[in-house]
Amino acid sequence: MTTVQPIAWSEAGVRILDQTRLPGEEVYLDLETVDAVAEAIASLRVRGAPLIGIAAAMGLAAAARDRAARGTLPPDWIAEAADLLEGTRPTAVDLRWALDRMRRTGADGCATGLPAEEVARALHDEAQLIWDIEIGMCRSIGEHGAPLIEPGSTVLTHCNTGVLATGALGTALAAVYVAHEEGRGIDVVATETRPLNQGARLTAWELGRAGIACRVIVDGAAASLMAAGEIDLVITGADRIAANGDSANKIGTYALAVLARAHGIPFFIAAPRSTFDLALASGAAIPIEQRSPDELPTAPHVQVYNPAFDVTPAELIDGIITDAGVLRPPLEEAIGEYGGRKVESP
C-alpha cells in the first residue's frame, strides 16, 4: 500500500504537500526558512494537529542547520523561531508539545557548549523522533482497530483523520489502512463534512491514492445508507476525550453516533491516549470552539451558528481505539486504567 507523503525532508529544508490546493492539484512546496514554514501552517497548507507539530519541528530543524552552516546557532534564535511557529495556531496542543521538545533540545545543546552543527544535528534528530512517535502511535491505533473491521465491511467515517492530518497512518483511517493492508476487502463511505469539506476533499483523495474504494456522501445521507444496511461500522477521530469517555470531535459526529445506535451499527472513536483530558469529568466541561459564519455561504445579515465540534456521550461509544488497545465500556473505568498512565507521546 502506498500512501501519499504530506511531509518529507528535502535537500535544504522540508517538503510539504500544499493541502489548500487539494483535491484539484497536487503541489509540493520546498520550505527553507522558519518564516516559510510558519506561513504554510498559518495558511493551512499544512493542517491536522499532529502534522502541524511535525512540520514545525522539522522546519525549525532545517532552518537551524542552515543557520549553523553559516556560523552560529544562538539559543535566542532557537527560542524566537519556536515562538514564531507556535504563534501560528495558538490552540494546537500537538504544536506546543513538539516545539517544547525542540526548545528543550536546543537549550540543552547550547548549554552544554556543543558546536552549532551538533546542536543542529540534535534538533534534526529530535524532529525526526517527533515524527517517528506519531508514526508508531498511528500504526498501533491501526493494528488495534483493524480487527474490529470484518472482511468485506463498509466503514463510515467523518472528517479527515488520515495521512494528511498526521503525517502517518492517522487515527480512524489508520484502522482502515491496516485492514486494507491485511486484505480484508473493505470499502469506505466518507461524509463530505461541512462546512470545510475535509471528507470530500481530503479523505476521499488520500484513500484513492492508497487504492481503497471510497464513496463521498453529504452528511445528511448517512442515515439513509444506514437504514439500507450499507454501513457495517462507524469510526471517527476525537479532538478531546473526557475522563468518563464523552468525546468531542468534528461537528456532525454526535449525529452519526445517535444514528448508528438507532440502526444497531457499532460506533468507535479512534485516538491516541494523549487525547484524554482527565481533568475534565465529562463532555459538558469540554469547550466548543465557535467558528466564523463565513464558512457557510448565506445571505448577508443572516445569523449563522457554526460550532466546530460536538460531544458524543460515552454511552453511544462502543469502544475507543487507542495506541494502547481498544477501550470498551464502561469507558470511565477503561480510561482510568489506560489513559491515566503517563504518556510520553503528545
Place this chain on the structure above:
Amino acid sequence: MTTVQPIAWSEAGVRILDQTRLPGEEVYLDLETVDAVAEAIASLRVRGAPLIGIAAAMGLAAAARDRAARGTLPPDWIAEAADLLEGTRPTAVDLRWALDRMRRTGADGCATGLPAEEVARALHDEAQLIWDIEIGMCRSIGEHGAPLIEPGSTVLTHCNTGVLATGALGTALAAVYVAHEEGRGIDVVATETRPLNQGARLTAWELGRAGIACRVIVDGAAASLMAAGEIDLVITGADRIAANGDSANKIGTYALAVLARAHGIPFFIAAPRSTFDLALASGAAIPIEQRSPDELPTAPHVQVYNPAFDVTPAELIDGIITDAGVLRPPLEEAIGEYGGRKVESP
C-alpha cells in the same frame, strides 16, 4: 408581515425573482415570451415544484395575450407552447398538472369558437386560478400547522419550503409564517441543506425578509442543538407520501426524524394532500432520484453517492400537516380517510 414576491404579473408578461442570484443579489426579470419562461424554469431561475407550475401557466397566458393582440391564437400554438414548457422539468408533477389545465382551457376556448382575445383572457384567468389554489392551500396548511408551534418555540426546518418554492406561504414554512403573524414569538433554525444549500441560500433569506429570526447551521449540527434543548419541534416538507404515511423528502430529512425521536422532539411533515400517492403501499416503493456527482466538490475519479431524497418511515412522524388538517398516527388510517378524497388542487 411582508413576504418576498417570487412571481407577479407584469405589464407585458410575468416578473420573476431570479433565484439563481440569491442570496447575493435580488434581481427581477420581466419575461414576455414562452421561450424566456421556459429558459427561466430550465435554468432554475424559477424553482420549487408549485412555483414552476404557476410560472409556466402565467407565462403561457401572458404570451397568449400578446399573440392574440397580434391577430390569432390557434389551438396548435397553445399546445406547442405547453409542450415546450412541460419539457423543461419533465418530472415535475405540478408543472404537468398546471399545463394540462391550461391546455384544456385553451382547447375549450378555441373549440367553442371564442375570439382570440377571449381565449387569452380565459387562459389568464386559469393561470390566476392555479396561483390562487396554491395560495389557498398553503394558507390552510399554515393555519393548521401554526397551533402546533407553542409561543416562543424554535422550529428546525430543512431545505426550502416557503414563498420561494410555492409563490404562496409554502408548506413547512407556512406554519412558521402563520405562527409569526399570530405573534407567537418564534424563531427558526434552518439547516444548510447540502448539496444545494437551499436552507442557507433561500430559507434564511426569505425568513429574513419577513422579519422572522433565523439561524443557519450545517446539517450535521442539528443533533447537538437538539441535545442542548434548543429545538422545540421539527417541520419539513415532503415530495411524496405513501399510503402508509412513509414520506420522501430532501436527503437529510430522515436523519432529522431519527434525531428528533431520540431527543423527544416532535417531528412533523407539512404537505398538501396532493402529495399523497395512494398507489404506493409504503416508502419502499418510492423511487429515489440519484443526482449528479458534480453537486459535491471532490477530487476527480472520486465516487460520489448523491441521492436527492430519503424516506422517513411513518412511525417517526408525529403528524402530517395538510390543507385539510393535521393527520395524526396511525397515519395509514388518517391518510385513507383524508387523502383518499378526490382533490381538485395539484
